[in-house]
Amino acid sequence: MKKVEIMDEYFDSHQGKITSSEICSIVTTVFDLNLETKPILGEMTSSENKAKMAIDSRLAQYEKEISGAEIRELINQIFGINLDAVSSLDGSRISLFSKDQWINRQDRDLFVVHTGPGDVDVMIYPTDFFIERTGLKELPEDLKQELINLGFYFDNEVGNYYYADAHENAVPDAFKGQTIGAILKVIRQSYQNL
Structure with a gap:
C-alpha cells in the first residue's frame, strides 16, 4: 500500500x-x-x-x-x-532530502533530489549505491541532458547539478514533478535492472 x-x-x-x-x-x-x-x-x-x-x-x-x-x-x-x-516516490529508487531531513530514502536508491532551506534550490546527484554498481562518479549523460533541459547546470562550487529560482522563491511543485519525471525516465530507460 x-x-x-x-x-x-x-x-x-x-x-x-x-x-x-x-x-x-x-x-x-x-x-x-x-x-x-x-x-x-x-x-x-x-x-x-x-x-x-x-x-x-x-x-x-x-x-x-x-x-x-x-x-x-x-x-x-x-x-x-x-x-x-x-508517497509517489515509494519504490522509485529516488531519495529525497527536504525540510532539513530525509523524506524518502532506501539503500538501493540511485539518485538523490536534495532541496535547500525554503526549497529555493535543488541539487541532483548519484547515490553511493549507484556509484558502486555502475562505476560512474557523476550523473549519467542522459540524465545530465534531461536536467539541463529543465534549467539545471553543473555548479562547480557544490559539485552537482543545481537549480535555483532567480528570485529566491520556493521551487514550484510542478517543477519538482518535472525533475522527478526526468529522473524516473532515465531510471526506466537505463537502470531498471540495476
Missing part, C-alpha cells in the same frame, strides 16, 4: 472531527515527518504551537468531515510539504 492510502485508512477509521494533534500524529506514523518541527511557509522558525494553530485554523474552515486528500492539500499549503508527491 502507498503511504497516502495508509494515511487515508487512518482518517477513514477516525470518528468525529479530527484535530491538529491527530493529524500530526498520523503524519509522523505514516511518513516519519514531525510537522510540529517544520516551519510554516514564509516563516523561518517553527514551534509545536505554531504548527498546530495553523492546522486548527484551516480545519475550522471545514464544516463537514475532511478527507485525507484535503488534509494533504492543507499540509502542502501550510508547510510546503506535498505528501502525495512524497
Whole structure:
C-alpha cells in the first residue's frame, strides 16, 4: 500500500472531527515527518504551537468531515510539504532530502533530489549505491541532458547539478514533478535492472 492510502485508512477509521494533534500524529506514523518541527511557509522558525494553530485554523474552515486528500492539500499549503508527491516516490529508487531531513530514502536508491532551506534550490546527484554498481562518479549523460533541459547546470562550487529560482522563491511543485519525471525516465530507460 502507498503511504497516502495508509494515511487515508487512518482518517477513514477516525470518528468525529479530527484535530491538529491527530493529524500530526498520523503524519509522523505514516511518513516519519514531525510537522510540529517544520516551519510554516514564509516563516523561518517553527514551534509545536505554531504548527498546530495553523492546522486548527484551516480545519475550522471545514464544516463537514475532511478527507485525507484535503488534509494533504492543507499540509502542502501550510508547510510546503506535498505528501502525495512524497508517497509517489515509494519504490522509485529516488531519495529525497527536504525540510532539513530525509523524506524518502532506501539503500538501493540511485539518485538523490536534495532541496535547500525554503526549497529555493535543488541539487541532483548519484547515490553511493549507484556509484558502486555502475562505476560512474557523476550523473549519467542522459540524465545530465534531461536536467539541463529543465534549467539545471553543473555548479562547480557544490559539485552537482543545481537549480535555483532567480528570485529566491520556493521551487514550484510542478517543477519538482518535472525533475522527478526526468529522473524516473532515465531510471526506466537505463537502470531498471540495476
